[in-house]
Amino acid sequence: MGECAHMLDDGGCKILPDRRQSNQNLDPKRPEGDIVITKPVGQGGANVYDDVYNIQYGLDQVAPIDGGPSPQLVIDGLCGPKTIGAIRNFQKKHFGYAGCDGRIDPDKQTLKKLNELRNRNVFPTIPLSLKTDGFLLAGMMQHVPHIRACVHAAMTNISLAMNVVDSTLPGMLGASRESRMRLLNKHFRTDNFKGAKRPVLQKMYDNYSCMLNVLDRPEAFTTLDTTNEGETISTVAFARLGGFHDKNDLTGKIVFRRGVLFATGIPDFAAFIFIHELRHYVARDGAQGHFAKGWVTDPGMLALKEDKTVLNCDTFAGFALEAKNGDMQRPPWVRSTVFR
Ligand SMILES: [Zn+2]
Structure with a gap:
């Protein structure tokens, strides 16, 4: 597979369509490029x-x-x-x-x-280079402590559930099985899995754990996309699928693009995007992770079966946010899309 086959352009993360190709509203006689005249x-x-x-x-x-x-x-x-x-x-x-x-x-x-x-x-674009646009990366990195806390909360939630998930004993000490499983069932529908559920949770736990490894050294695993000259503000980020585990290609990183500007001022938005990309990045199973996009209460997300939720990037992101913050209202910045 060539490089492009590994690069997973995060179509679901687009904020605005690129309108540059269709300037129907512009005067067709508008001079393109430099003005040239034939006579004084x-x-x-x-x-x-x-x-x-x-x-x-x-x-x-x-x-x-x-x-x-x-x-x-x-x-x-x-x-x-x-x-x-x-x-x-x-x-x-x-x-x-x-x-x-x-x-x-x-x-x-x-x-x-x-x-x-x-x-x-004419057609103003934000210049994008590691020299001048480091503020975009810095804007994301300022939220790393919050993002770590979200991932940590997700791991804590899972580890508490692991102790009870396969237990049939009622009336255990401390929190009930139902309360320990509530958030996991809301996001991942864990109880719908047939057979032993602990291994499923263990795999999710390991996923989040890998994310922490990345968040410990974000400068080693993230960069800006400086290759798309003339690109308008559109896509937020993309990540190399399984890049974290790929020993043959250490150049693959989580790549942030201009669109990330909108998230840098909103900690939960930054966390949602970062964790979404992290799920691509730490994937070992080759699953592309785009089964549905949106908030946990959106129809496309509600329609996901348990075998898809455990692979879905936005599910990992939303779960971590609610594990950290408690149940949230649907944030206005979430984009809802269903992939087929
Ligand atoms: Zn994605």
Whole structure:
């Protein structure tokens, strides 16, 4: 299998669709890339319709503080006093009175400056690099103590249940079997498993335990996705399936993307995402982990049978959160999706 086959793009974690491919709302005549003109525009220029149109468009994209027109020009392809005035103002701002002839020539300084300024305003994207965008990783890492506490709470809950799960004795000391199994049954439907249930819980416990190993050294196991230039804010994260156990490929990490910005300010959201990715990352069974997405009370999640819940990433995440926080209202940031 090639690298792509191992990389599990976390489709369920997308926040917004990428709309860049369909700019139907934009004027089809909007100049793409740098503005190019064929003849001079402005005072005494040839003022070819398309050239004027593009210059007007470009000037309107420049902020007034940078010499752009205020109010904005009417973009009509006709070069009148307002367009010439706007060119003069723009030139005065950047080149002083000496460079203020009211005319823009192809490939000269005014056009270069205009392209330089307007490019800032076109399709803004967040730059993503380990040098400049470490704040995204840092924003997630600040929640590691909380995430550890969630994973710990999940392990405690499971270990308490392990002592009673296969017991048929009623009236044990301490908490009843029912109360110890309540959260596990809510999320994983553990009691629906036929036969001995302790091994099932042991496997889940081991999963969470591996997660703690990662959370002990998050800097060794996480990184930013810096390969998708021009990518808009969309996907939150992805992880190499079973990457934690893969001795042949130590480069596989949990990869956070721009979309994670939205989670960095919300501890439980950060925990939900991180634990979801951790479940992919520590998987030994090759299960992709996307049987349903959402909160435990969502229809898609409720429909999962016990053989799927024990593999499902969002189930692991939601269980850990409720083990830590107690029963929660459905958080507004959870996305609900059913996979087939
Ligand atoms: Zn996923």
